[in-house]
Structures are given as C-alpha cells and as structure tokens.
Amino acid sequence: MKIAIYPGSFNPITFGHIDIIERAVTLFDEVIVAVSKNTDKSPLFNEKERCEMIKMSVKHLDNVRVDSFEGLTVKYADFVKAKAVIRGLRALSDFEFEFKMALMNRSLNESVTTVFMMPDARYTHVSSSLVREVASLKGDVSQLVPVLVAKKLIEIFPLD
Numbered sequence: 001m002k003i004a005i006y007p008g009s010f011n012p013i014t015f016g017h018i019d020i021i022e023r024a025v026t027l028f029d030e031v032i033v034a035v036s037k038n039t040d041k042s043p044l045f046n047e048k049e050r051c052e053m054i055k056m057s058v059k060h061l062d063n064v065r066v067d068s069f070e071g072l073t074v075k076y077a078d079f080v081k082a083k084a085v086i087r088g089l090r091a092l093s094d095f096e097f098e099f100k101m102a103l104m105n106r107s108l109n110e111s112v113t114t115v116f117m118m119p120d121a122r123y124t125h126v127s128s129s130l131v132r133e134v135a136s137l138k139g140d141v142s143q144l145v146p147v148l149v150a151k152k153l154i155e156i157f158p159l160d
C-alpha cells in the first residue's frame with residue numbers, strides 16, 4: 001500500500017491544492033491531506049473549518065483522507081506509514097524554501113521522500129494568502145476556490 005501525505009495550511013483550500021491532490025491520487029493508493037495545526041495564531045479559518053472544506057472539496061476522490069497534525073511532518077509521515085510527502089511547486093518563488101525543507105526532512109528521516117508536483121498553468125499564481133486578500137477586498141474568488149469555500153469567504157467578507 002503506497003501512502004503519501006500532502007501537508008499544508010490549506011487556509012483555505014484552493015483549486016491549486018485540488019489540482020495537486022487529483023494528480024497525487026493517480027500515483028498513490030492513499031493520499032492523506034494533512035492540515036498542519038502549527039500555523040499562525042489567528043488563521044482566518046480554524047483547523048476544523050479547514051478540514052471540513054477540504055473534505056467537501058475532495059468528495060469525488062475515494063482514496064483521499066483528511067487529517068490534521070502538529071509537530072514534524074516526517075514524524076507524522078512515519079505515524080501514518082507514508083513514504084512520500086507531496087508538495088506543490090508553483091513559480092520559482094516556491095523553489096528555494098521547498099528545496100531547503102525537502103533536504104531538511106530527508107536529513108531528519110531518510111525513509112521519507114518529498115515528491116514535487118506542478119499544477120495546471122491556470123493555478124500557478126494561486127495561493128491561499130492571495131485568495132484571503134482578494135476576498136477581504138471584496139474581489140471575486142470564484143475562479144480560484146470551490147463554491148463552498150467562496151461562500152464561506154463571503155460570509156466573513158460580505159459583498160457590498
């Protein structure tokens with residue numbers, strides 16, 4: 001059984017994340033989307049809301065599980081018996097951080113491999129932080145996130 005984890009903040013999940021998950025499920029028997037609890041102290045969505053939005057967004061995929069974790073990613077990978085950590089790579093800006101993190105994780109646990117995937121070109125500019133910013137300025141995010149996420153954002157930032 002090939003298990004991979006896809007860790008991240010997912011605050012909130014976007015079409016970019018979903019694109020990566022849809023690619024990952026074709027390569028692994030099970031993909032665990034792992035919401036990290038150790039993000040900033042006042043996230044727009046709490047961990048439960050983030051997990052709930054992911055669950056609704058990946059309903060169409062049957063080898064995906066949603067979980068949350070805290071602490072080292074590689075420790076969590078061991079805990080769930082995953083041999084791969086999936087990360088998405090957008091433009092060059094992701095590379096330096098992801099490169100360092102992948103090598104650090106390897107030095108912490110040789111048996112876990114980081115696998116990078118690139119999303120469809122339509123999503124290379126999409127990030128959760130940009131989505132939050134656009135929504136807070138009452139811009140249209142319907143091309144960037146699933147309808148259920150867009151609705152949640154409008155509840156927080158009502159349109160005029």
Ligand code: ADP
Binds near residue numbers: 123
């Ligand atoms: P983190 O705080 O761990 O970076 P994110 O939720 O921002 O959490 O991202 C989780 C993973 O998904 C990261 O590997 C990130 O590069 C990737 N990712 C985020 N947005 C996109 C996107 N639009 N296309 C592809 N990968 C993405």
